[in-house]
Amino acid sequence: MIERIWHGWTAPEDADEYERLLREEILPAFADTDNEGYRGARLLRRSDGDEVEFVTVLRFDDLDAVRAFVGEAYREAHVPPTAREVLSRYDDRAAHYEVREEREC
Template structure:
């Protein structure tokens, strides 16, 4: 299994826009993709912003490339997600699961 990690930041005055987008659009679209196994959304408050951490689970890097394209490290952020954030990572990280408890 591969974990894909991405982070975005929103203003504290706009705490619900990205989670709403994530629940209504991101999870629905990802859920339809072959090789997609699940997603987790986390948040932490950092001064004047809220940072969201998104971890998605995939069967393989091939499944990720089918979603993201040949440059699998490029973040895929839809316009609605961009408008909910003040900034976000343009690149993602991938981690191979080596143990699970």
């Protein structure tokens, strides 16, 4: 299992709009993409003074599934134009981690 982790930041006044975009447009579009190796997403949000940080965590079966989803340049961030309008800054690249253990209580 691979988790693709990416960070973006907004001004506080743009945070709700960006979260709406993620919840209603961007993340649902990922689920609608024909990729059997995509296993879902988590959205994290944190207020930090003058900014609001968002972390998206996308889960895939393996790196081949990531490549099938976003292409050979899979390390590059894929930020839709509507998101760029409300983000003040964002990571240019996504990080990919192997899930080595997962526990639930």
